[in-house]
Amino acid sequence: MSQHPFDVLIIGAGVSGIGMACHLRRACPGRSFAILERRQAIGGTWDLFRYPGIRSDSDMFTFGYNFRPWTGGKVLADGAAIKQYVTDTAREHGVTRHIRFQRAVQRAEWSSADKCWTLTVRDEASGNTETYTARFLIGCTGYYNYDRGYKPDFPGEADFRGQVVHPQHWPEDLDYSGKRVVVIGSGATAVTLVPTLAEKAAHVTMLQRSPTYLMPLPSIDKVTLALQKVLPEKVAYRLTRARNISIARLLYERSRRSPKAMRRLLLAIIRRQLGGQVDMRHFSPDYNPWDQRLCVVKDGDLFQVLKSGRASIVTDRIERFTETGIRLASGTELEADLIVPATGLDLQMLGGVAVSVDGEPVVMKDKIIYKNVLVEGVPNAGMIFGYTNISWTLKVDIAAEYLCRLMNLMDRRGHQVVVARDTENSRGEETILGSLDAGYIKRAADRLPRQGTHGPWKSNQNYLEDVKVLRFEPIEDGYLEFDGVRTRVGQGRAAGVLAPLRSALFGT
Structure with missing residues (x-):
């Protein structure tokens, strides 16, 4: 069992x-550090x-890091381009050599006597167990289970003679050309998959x-291209970041304050896209609006394939799978060769790592989060957790x-x-994901930490704040x-009201 001491350990x-x-x-x-990455x-x-078709659901000018501009005019980038951007960023900033790949963190244990964290880590390649120690631990694992996505137990699924493929485990060699495909879901994954699959599938x-x-969004930002010239x-x-942050915040706030007006606006935009050819x-x-996430439609591609007849949309409940497809509650049967349950994520905190403090397990649902960065009662530990109403990375930078x-x-x-x-006693019942009413959040309520009712324990999902x-x-x-020792309130707050706004919009 090898020993690896560091000042900081980052998971993910x-x-x-x-x-x-x-x-x-x-x-x-x-400061010495290492990144432990399971993949x-x-x-x-x-x-x-x-x-x-996997792509970003946020514009890349706010999704990009504040210290490394996303260049070009492309607003919504594909998954490969985003991965390359992150990889290039790591290389350019001398981070790649600090990554320990194929290291699955199993346990993280804090010792007050030693004033450090001890991590038990499995080397996925060799199967050996390693021990890492650090003064500070930072979880950067996101909030879902990488091993499996969420899929309901559909009655009769075993009877279906075609393929069932979850988007989280898409085979690289899957050929859907000329096949009848049913995509179950209405979220960002389904909205992305349907027009892409329609390029080759029979229907x-x-x-x-x-x-x-x-919300339709053009894939190329012509204004940004002009500015770059x-x-x-x-x-x-x-300038582009400032504009896009402002627009995103305005849409969110108007949705919360004037939901009826925003509903009329959003439906009017879709009605115009459909041109009366698809039932509203x-x-x-x-x-x-914004009780659940707003889904972006790149260049209106979903609306185009629906109008063309290469794809169709059905709103109904599943009664059961059959040998040849899906029988709906209405009695309609959808024939399929391939069924894709784009039914959401299985949420999981800290990548499933078992965390303890002086031998006592840390139960995340019993904890509240300080400034959405530190876990109450857990020493020398941070958590990077992005936004749900604007680009994730905006929070990564400031956290x-x-x-x-x-x-x-x-x-x-x-x-x-x-x-x-x-x-x-600030603990409330709302999770750190706030007021979003999505199914994947409800299913994971017993696994998510809470936010407080006021002060630094309250998560407001407000970037400028x-x-x-x-x-x-x-x-x-x-x-x-x-x-x-509990310290008194610090002195010397930042002067002026405009400094935070200027820094938020234009960066450091």
């Missing part, structure tokens, strides 16, 4: 883990998912239990910056241990305990 080499490591290299250059490549989600049916709000690359990038009942959800600020302050003051303490809190407010705010 996806978008979050690479972003965190790059910020460490920039802000804490003398054989960089990319996380963008290495795992291989289904046809594709999108089968949904209920509609989702959709006359402005320096970084300036054009910052398939696009009229029974919930308010990583905060953790670097925190570790640098501890070094300057000679502190060895920091822990967030809730002395006000988080920039102010994480980038500018003092670390010593009265909620953190250093080496067993």
Whole structure:
């Protein structure tokens, strides 16, 4: 059993883990660190998912890191391009050599006596067990189970004579040319799959239990291309980010404050896209905008294939699978050679790692999150958890910056241990994913940490507010305990009201 001591250990080499490591290299250059990645490549989600047409559901100018511009005019990038972007970022910032691939973290144990974390890690290639120790632990694993996606137990599934393929486990050699395909679902995966499969399949049916709000988005940003011709690359990038952050925030806030007006607007946009050729009942959800995520339709491609007849959409419930397809509650039968259950994710925190503090297991559903970065009562541990209403990476950047600020302050003051303490009984019942009403969140309610009812324990999903809190407010705010001593509120808050806004929009 080999020993590997580090200052910082990062779990996961996806978008979050690479972003965190790059910020460490920039802000804490003398600190030793390693990234433990279970897979054989960089990319996380963008290495795992291989289904046809996989792409970003957020614009790339806000999805890109604030320290490395996403260039070109492409708004929605495919999975391979995103993986390459993350891989290139790791290489350019000297992070790749710090990654230990095929390392599955099984346990993470904090010892107050030793003031460090001990991780039990399995080398997936050799089967050997390794031990890593670190002063600080940062989880960058996202929030879903990489081993399996969510799929209901469909009655009669064993009777079906065709193939059933979940998007999370798409075979690279799967040939669907000339086949009748049914895609079950109405979320981002289904919206992406249907028009792509329709290019080769005989026919594709999108089968949904209920509609989702959709928003067409052009794949090329002509305004950005024009800016890039006359402005320096970084300036054009910052201006585009500022515009897109503002638009995304406006859409979200208007949806929460004026849901009826936003519903009318979104449905009017879809009605215009469909041109009266497809029944609008398939696009009229029974919930308010942003009660669930808004799905982006690249260049309106889904609407185009529906109008062309190469694909169709059905809103109904599944009674059972049959030998030749699916029988619906209405009595209709959908014939299929291939069924794709795009039915969602199976949520899992910290990649399923068993975490304990001084021998006591950490039960995440009993914990609240401080500033959406630190877990209450868990020493020297951070968690990078992105946004659900705008680009994930916006939160990665500012959360990583905060953790670097925190570790640098501890070094300057000679502190060895920091822990967030809730002395006000702030725990609420809402999970850290907030008010989203999606099925995958409801199913995982017993696995997700909670947010508090107020103060730094409350997760507001507001980027501009988080920039102010994480980038500018003092670390010593009265909620953190250093080496067993609760500090008083720090002095010297950032001067001025415009600094946080300027930094949020234009970067550091």
